[in-house]
Amino acid sequence: MDNLTYSQASSKTVGNETSFNEESMHSAAPSVKNGARKQQLKPHEVLFFEGDKADKIYEVISGVVMLYKLLPDGRRQIVYIVREGDMLGFSQRDIFDCTAEALTKTELQVYEGRDVSTSPLMQHYINRCLLSQMESLHEHTVLLGRKSAMERVATFLMGLVPNRGGVGCTGPSKEAGTDDRTVMLSMTRQEIADYLGLTIETVSRVISQMKRKGLIKVEKHDSIHILNICNICQLTGMH
Amino acid sequence: MDNLTYSQASSKTVGNETSFNEESMHSAAPSVKNGARKQQLKPHEVLFFEGDKADKIYEVISGVVMLYKLLPDGRRQIVYIVREGDMLGFSQRDIFDCTAEALTKTELQVYEGRDVSTSPLMQHYINRCLLSQMESLHEHTVLLGRKSAMERVATFLMGLVPNRGGVGCTGPSKEAGTDDRTVMLSMTRQEIADYLGLTIETVSRVISQMKRKGLIKVEKHDSIHILNICNICQLTGMH
DNA sequence: TTCATCGGTTGTTCTATATCAATGACAATC
DNA sequence: GATTGTCATTGATATAGAACAACCGATGAA
Incomplete structure (x- = not known):
């Protein structure tokens, strides 16, 4: 035993x-x-x-x-x-x-x-x-x-934002006018792909898509500025 | 705490x-x-x-x-x-x-x-x-x-065979000339699909493919006779 | 016996993502 | 400041699996 x-x-x-x-x-x-x-x-x-x-x-x-x-x-x-x-x-x-x-x-x-x-x-x-x-x-x-590539990447990004997207998510704090945040990936595109069950190219394309839609700004590959956290959260497939 | x-x-x-x-x-x-x-x-x-x-x-x-x-x-x-x-x-x-x-x-x-x-x-x-x-x-x-539909279904079937396919898999027992076994699914095709991250149609097609190749025999949908366990194991993507 | 239901199968078409390939942007080394 | 290597991006094409649709076979009720 x-x-x-x-x-x-x-x-x-x-x-x-x-x-x-x-x-x-x-x-x-x-x-x-x-x-x-x-x-x-x-x-x-x-x-x-x-x-x-x-x-x-x-x-x-x-x-x-x-x-x-x-x-x-x-x-x-x-x-x-x-x-x-x-x-x-x-x-x-x-x-x-x-x-x-x-x-x-x-x-x-x-x-x-x-x-x-x-x-x-x-x-x-x-x-x-x-x-x-x-x-x-x-x-x-x-x-x-069950999730699409876009939903996977959005979920991944939300996982890097403390206290948001979970069950008890309070939404953006009332005071602050903005709802942005910079997150450190600390993973390469290949590592993100291997985590999300995608290829490196698909991860890259989804990130570019988010960039083009004005949802995020990529800063030296490893750091992503999320302009509106709620917008990304809406893409996770959980709302 | x-x-x-x-x-x-x-x-x-x-x-x-x-x-x-x-x-x-x-x-x-x-x-x-x-x-x-x-x-x-x-x-x-x-x-x-x-x-x-x-x-x-x-x-x-x-x-x-x-x-x-x-x-x-x-x-x-x-x-x-x-x-x-x-x-x-x-x-x-x-x-x-x-x-x-x-x-x-x-x-x-x-x-x-x-x-x-x-x-x-x-x-x-x-x-x-x-x-x-x-x-x-x-x-x-x-x-x-990371696995294909065929690998998923094969892995699923192996999971229903006791003491086989794992780390300490001994292979077919020496004595017995055969290496077959009947497994009960106790799940519908839809449930298997929802477990394996596939659609019901894909699960059905993969099972039909295995049937056509003579790897398995399906008995009233819920019970599958595996003719050679090693053959299925080879399809799991782990060999 | 007929009809309806339910789960499963099979065929056709579509599409999201993989695959293959070329290019770009840095950073490190010579 | 050229060269090399690494990682990322983007484009073109292929494909596995999804989606849609029709049909099948067993079961059970009317």
Whole structure:
């Protein structure tokens, strides 16, 4: 009944129903006596490969990590984007089911499997994280199974806007006359394509289309200025 | 830090890396004193709707339940199929993120949220279940994002064959000269389509194609005889 | 026995997105 | 400041799967 390691979780929902974690410049998880080790990753450095032995779990202190799976012919699907406050590395079996690779410079908190499985507080925290990731995954499943290219990209952009587009979306704040925001993609077009189940060309074309319609302004490829958040939200297929 | 209810889990991996649960004609989860209630569902009876208050979790004793989400224009995506030994009903927020509907006559074990959050054993069990579901979801994400219609249907069929197609697949057992099996779909073509991100017509055509190639025999729509499991496995895109 | 219903199949046409190919815009290196 | 490499954009064309439509076969009621 017990060969217990893990394979994924998030404390804050990031992705579709975003709610960012402004304060956490250090671990949000309950501390564990021994294994309080930190680890750094450079952009595109691999933390672990699918199939590696899973004996540690990680919390993202800062930066962004992607989890992906490859098909034998090279097709790639990014299955989850792990952001500040999220966790990764859980597995039911004793091996990782995905590859984890940093998108940006990243700092991680490392927890040893043994520490985790003996700490009820940690268990409980992980549990909460898992539930949050599960909801994001469900949402992403709908995106991949049923949404058009335009809807996918719009949903992706909304996922980068904190506290908007989710269930409790309040709309634009009353005071401010504007409803704009600049979001950092921290992903290449290829990575976005592999996340959204599209090709790089389709992603590029949809972004150009949004540009032409005056919905967004692209600033050095990695940063997009959304001129009216509600307008993008209307394109997600959820309204 | 604590408004704790849940939203999903599975004790056995069902779907891609299958490993069926032959014995469990009763709950596999640790028993909880008070809330040991059972519940029956008729085919296509809804257990709960997306948005309903989430205060119970369920274990499937027998039968099959689907979890799905709807877009406002009626597009549906089935995000998970819950089978014998699996659990459902978890949520991080206090509402369900999916609708749960029985595919077949179903018997459930019902656990009250309060019982769950106070039982460490239950917590631990749920945790294991969540990890298993997470892996299935990752696998399904690859299917929806990157696989062709034929690969999707082949993967779906393999998911109905216990102990085959997974990481530790042993291939056909040495003794037996044959490598066939009859699987029950317990889903209509429409439901399969909504699970695989296809249309009903495409599902039907792919099944007909497999029939024409002599890979399968269809018996009264709901039951498919796979003549050579390895042959189907070769079509999943994972070899 | 007829009729209606429901789920499934098959044919035709259409279209969104993939694929293939060329060009552009930087940034890094020599 | 030329050269190279990487990533992105744009155009032309192909195609897998969607959409629309007709039909089929089993079931069940009148």
